[in-house]
């Protein structure tokens with residue numbers, strides 16, 4: 468897909484440009500009516516594809532789904548009410564009691580809790596592996612139903628060799644679900660490297676304005692239909708037309724937003740990497756499948772610097788979870804670990820108590836660097852005054 472084709476895809480408005488409107492219509496309707504008995508019957512017997520009810524399909528949501536499917540190079544997509552609805556919808560549609568899931572050990576915390584709490588209750592077991600240890604992965608995949616991957620991981624940004632891992636899964640006849648929220652479809656396209664299903668938290672880069680919680684799954688017609696038939700009518704985890712519209716708006720600026728997030732992070736990391744007040748910086752390593760590290764990186768303050776004083780001194784960076792919107796954000800690992808995955812969360816993150824994950828927003832790279840530098844000074848003087 469050329470840059471021109473992508474820009475046309477991101478800004479297209481196929482559904483209803485009858486009036487020449489540049490923004491799509493929001494079909495804020497719970498149900499859709501039929502002119503005659505025969506038209507209604509044709510639809511219910513599957514001979515036509517008109518929308519019936521917005522829990523399962525809606526024209527505005529479908530416009531978003533078409534864009535997402537094409538961006539990820541899948542046949543079809545389903546938009547959900549959150550990233551977790553997409554993950555749980557995909558998993559619950561494809562497993563039954565007695566099945567086993569193999570998952571990378573460093574998943575998003577609520578995906579981990581889905582496996583530990585809900586899957587366990589339903590009689591589905593989960594084996595955690597280091598997905599780059601191909602022998603361990605291969606052994607774990609014997610008799611498994613699903614492989615769940617996420618790469619890069621969202622604290623220290625470990626990456627997984629998608630091609631190698633999905634090759635092994637294919638040898639064992641196991642379906643791979645890949646959480647691509649970190650990279651977005653512009654940074655990485657797992658379906659092109661062997662994954663069967665891609666899931667996203669749209670709440671991050673794809674929506675891009677910190678005003679929507681949404682998710683999606685993308686894959687082949689066959690798998691997406693299986694998920695659609697279960698997750699939408701029976702679990703009811705739909706996305707609303709209004710929120711789909713906000714995401715469509717956000718998609719128009721996705722390439723330029725991502726470029727600025729990444730360049731701002733490059734700039735800030737470049738300036739901070741030799742600062743003696745910072746012990747370590749973690750950032751995703753671009754690879755043959757991952758084109759860039761985006762706006763996320765984690766700093767570990769040097770011994771003695773006060774994490775609390777650093778966080779409280781930040782003015783532009785705000786303290787909070789998530790990422791991908793306008794605002795720069797900071798999340799101290801010591802606090803994140805409290806709501807995260809159990810007693811070994813920090814160890815699982817692979818960072819010390821002095822780690823803070825930073826996200827560079829769109830406020831301007833010089834402003835962001837200055838904010839971090841003044842907060843480092845505050846964290847240092849707190850130490851000296853003790």
Ligand SMILES: *Cc1c(COP(=O)(O)O)cnc(C)c1O
Pocket residue numbers: 549550551552575617621646648649667668669670671680681682
């Ligand atoms: C945020 C996130 C999720 C969950 O998505 P929600 O939209 O918050 O439900 C899942 N996976 C990753 C990697 C995430 O960053």
